[in-house]
Amino acid sequence: MSTIKVRSKNAHEAPASDPVNSELDRTDRALLKLLQRDASLSNVALAEKVHLSPPACLRRVERLRQAGYIQRTVALLNPQALGAGMVVLIGVVLDRSTPESFEAFEKAAAKISGCMECHVVTGEFDYFLLVRTRNSETFNQLHAEQLLYLPGVRQIRSFMGLKQVLSTTQLPLS
Template sequence: MRATNTHKKPGTTAPVPQPLDRTDRAILKALQRDASISNVALAEKVKLSAPACLRRVERLKQVGLIKNIVALLDNEALDAGMVVLIGVVLDRSTPESFAAFEAAAQKVSGCMECHVVTGEFDYFMLLRTKDSNSFNRLHAEQLLYLPGVRQIRSFMGLRQVLSTTHIPL
């Protein structure tokens, strides 16, 4: 995989891809592990001065490689310990039906992700909820009313084997 960084040519709006150097990769790896690291500690880790490190981090944000800095929360402690994958088949494959479904899916409680997929389903949704009773309520109150849906199949997670936010660099 070749990650690229983008810079804009002077006088244009088109970004020009540039390969990430070793230092950019080291910064991104360190921030994926702990985004709360201080700039001074990060600079020391990647062997840069603090101002040079800060400039690089700001550039990585500016070009969109660092999209956001967030806290990863404890799902269990916040009553969202059950993960449910939902396979969705729409009645029709039209741009309008896809748009209507996508707009409605964004409003489903606990929906963390929604993907258009290939295969027997049109979409897969990843939901987090407290337990099977709360999922049953969510199913009855929201999922059954999603527009244009012909079939919904749910898959409840029994045990998490892997969950990561790290992108291999």
């Protein structure tokens, strides 16, 4: 049985560089692939699929958690069924590039209703936000009540999604 080196004291930090090739064996990768597809699999079912005993499977999954490969287990909800079917990508340009302006913007962005992701990016924009809302009317309300008041913003450009072509939470594992 292979061992996984724990390099991070914080379970939410990413493991060290190129961990997939250097520290994960075939069984570890199989476990991660299966759990990405369906984290509700029982330990017994998971163990059967990777040809391990249930106790050995449980130990491996726990090691993967402790090493930071598994951050958390969640339920993926249906956005349309919950009234959040419209996705809007928002490009943001700040009026200045200082640590204080980035910090203020990031704190405010974390409080935007329906904001699912916020990324610092290179190029024309400083940030991209992914926001989910019910429809264009609710997005207009969000724009008027929250987006216009974000600190340090020089420009906001919104891109409404017309059709979802691909959406996945599964990371590629070789």
